[in-house]
Structures are given as C-alpha cells and as structure tokens.
Amino acid sequence: MQRNRSIRALLVAIAALTLGAVVAGAQQLLLPAKEKGFPQIQFADSLISPNTHCPVTGHRLNIQVRPVYVNGVPIGFC
Secondary structure, three states: OHHHHHHHHHHHHHHHHHHHHHHHOOOOOEOOOOEEEEEEOOOOOOOOOOOOOOOOOOOOOOOOOOOEEEEOEEEEEO
C-alpha cells in the first residue's frame, strides 16, 4: 500500500514538472524586429535577449530553444 502511494506521488510530480516545462516554453514571445526578419525574444521570465542573430550560425533565433544565461542575461540560439 505504501509503495503504491510512493509511485503515485512520483508520477504526479513528473507530470507536474512536464506540464510546467511545456507552459514555460509556451510563454516566449517574438518582439518587433529592428532588422527585418531578426526579432528579439522575450522569455518566460520576462527577460529579453540582447541578440537578434544566433551566435553559432548567424540565423534567426528559435523560440523553442532555451536560452543560456550569461551574467543573468538570456542569450538566444537557433
């Protein structure tokens, strides 16, 4: 009986974390572009990426890729 409760609690925790990750990813917004075709991204934590181009390839940023925080600033990637 105790084992069933533990398994159920673990499954509920995994489901909550998964749902939280999906919701957080859905809250990223594209901001108006200063340069045509290269908008900035506002992430779920309300911070805005300072870059408009991917630092790796130079292409447009992808809102589905999580940022890397450098000194508390989110850097977007493609």
